Amino acid sequence: MYKVKVFVTLKESVLDPQGNAVKNSLHALTYNEVNDVRIGKYMELTLEKGDFDINERIKELCEKLLANTVIEDYSYEVEEVIPS
Template sequence: MLDPQGTAVKDAAKSVGYDAVNDVRIGKYMELKVEKSERDIHELLDELCDKLLTNPVMEDYRYEIEEA
């Protein structure tokens, strides 16, 4: 999958002397505070990601759950 933004950052890094940077991929990072409910948290997060938070055609996602 093409990542023009990542390529731009890599080229910028090299142009100012950071030759060691060989590849850059850029994505979104989100932290959600979600109240416990009777719904399964994985089911809820998958639904939120698929329907609202990501573009399933171009993006994949992964998440970690931290208990408050």
């Protein structure tokens, strides 16, 4: 069994109005050391082992559904786990 952590973020060239709103709110609370905020998504998937390459399968899942690759980048971490 695999536990996969997927991180999806906007590409650097894409404006992030939600991140700007959070940054402005932090500045209003006097956390002026915050230079930039980018908002993203985090997902955890649990996959059964199968007759497939895990990295290719995760790339397929991300590119078909989990991330909009036109405006978003993704990365992931795979951990093999033993079911209890």
